[in-house]
Amino acid sequence: MTKLTHIAYQIIAPTLIILGILGNALNLIVLSRPFLNECTRIYLRALAIADLNVLIFQIPTIIRLNHIQGGSMFFAIYHAHLELVLVTTFIAFSVYIVMGLTIERYISVCVPTMFNTLHTKRNAKIFLVSCFVIAFITSVPLFLLKLVCRTNNECHKWSIEENIEITETIYWYVYLCISETLIRIGPAVVLIILNTLIIRKFRIVSKKRKNFLIPSQQFDFKNSRLVLGGVCLRSKKFQEEKRLIILLQAVMVLFFLTMIPSSCLSLLYSESENLKLSYQIFRAVANLLETANSALNFCAYFLCSKEFRTGLSSIFVRNPVENNRKRASVNESDLKGGDNIQTITIENGNTSS
Incomplete structure (x- = not known):
């Protein structure tokens, strides 16, 4: 068990937390740039903030699992x-945001006539606030799970113990079943159903687009390009839908792989199992996977979104083509001279005289 604790909570968990905090911070920086529509960016920024808070609030948990909190009353009250x-609360908030994004894509693809009515910044903010309130209300009863006990009256050391009077009642087990259904199992079912419907509808729409094209037109579905008279015209909306769906599928797969074990752990949790090595191994794996869920969303964005990669690279590397154009415009104005000469400058892809 000592070796397990060392590997899981002194090496892997801190590494995931550090990488996750850096990744979500980069998410927030990149998502401040307008490469997606405003409502979608509101959801994705909220998801990054939720994941960032999960990782930050897991730092005291890692401290407790490594037994370095010192036994003070403040830490005991916090942990209990x-x-x-x-x-x-923030795990549930993150899950609800992913579900909200999936519902938004479902409306966009399957019920497009309602999309413009529902897809507004006001509705997005109302949805996020409602999700946070529901997540908090669902998590509040966990306040009763542990008790603070004094272990050494002379040294004023405190410890935490399971509140058996609460946790061994049928009401507590009913609460756990309801909370897991609301936080993990229910959203998982919703994600499966909606993503299946989205993929099916998206394929139908893609086939219809192909059939509606006249013989002189061609559609390259691999690259989402409309070829007309030898000229490629990119369908921006089609591309955005396609990439967002791929991103949601990646986040959904990540959700299933990382959240379901922790859901089982919540239902099986008992202080009496703590002395069993098999239970501690399962507990460590479930906790690490749950941490990875908040830490690896950055990887999903990076791998599945070309716009995200472009936005990320623009933070560190300036566009050389844009710089050359700027220098060319400056040199041209210097050569021409005069107060009445108009020069064209290019700034962030826009032209101005």
């Missing part, structure tokens, strides 16, 4: 009553 409430 606040730790799980805060972490679970």
Whole structure:
């Protein structure tokens, strides 16, 4: 168990947390750039903030699991009553945001006539606030899971223990089943159904677009390009839908792989199992996967979104073509001279005289 604790909570978990915090910070920076529509960016920024808070609030958890909190009353109260409430609230908030993004894509692809009515910044903000409130209300009963106990009256050391009077009742088990259904199992079912419908409808729409083209037109579905008279005209909306769906599928797969084990852990949790090595191994794997869910969304964005990669590269590397054009315009104005000469400058892809 000592070796397991060392590997899981002193090496892997801190590494995931550090990488996840950096990745989500980069997400927020890149998502501040307008490469997606405003409503979608609101959802993705909220998802990055939720994941960032999950990772930050898991730092005290790692401290507790490594037994370095020192036994102070402040840490004991935090670990007993606040730790799980805060972490679970932001985990649930993150899950609901992914579900909201999937619902948005479902409306866009399957019920496009309602999309413009529902796809507004106001509705997005109302949805996010409602999700956070529901996540918090669902997590609040975890306040009762542990008790603070004094272990050494002379040294004023405190510890936490399971609140058996609460956790061994049928009401607590009913609460766990309801909370897991609302936070993990229910959203998982919704994601499966909606993504299946989205993929099916998207394929039908793609086939119809191909059939509606006249013989002189060609559609390159691999690259989402309309070829007309030898000229390629890119369908921006089609490309955006396609990439967002790929991104959502990646996030959904990541969700299933990382969240379902922690859901099983919540239902099986018991202090009496802590002395079993098999239970501790499963607990460590489930906790690490849950941490990875918040840490690896950056990888999903990077691998599945060309616009995200372009936005990320623009932070560190300036566009050499744009710089050459700027220098050319400056040199041309210097050569021409005069107060009445108009020069064309190019700034961020826009022209101005």
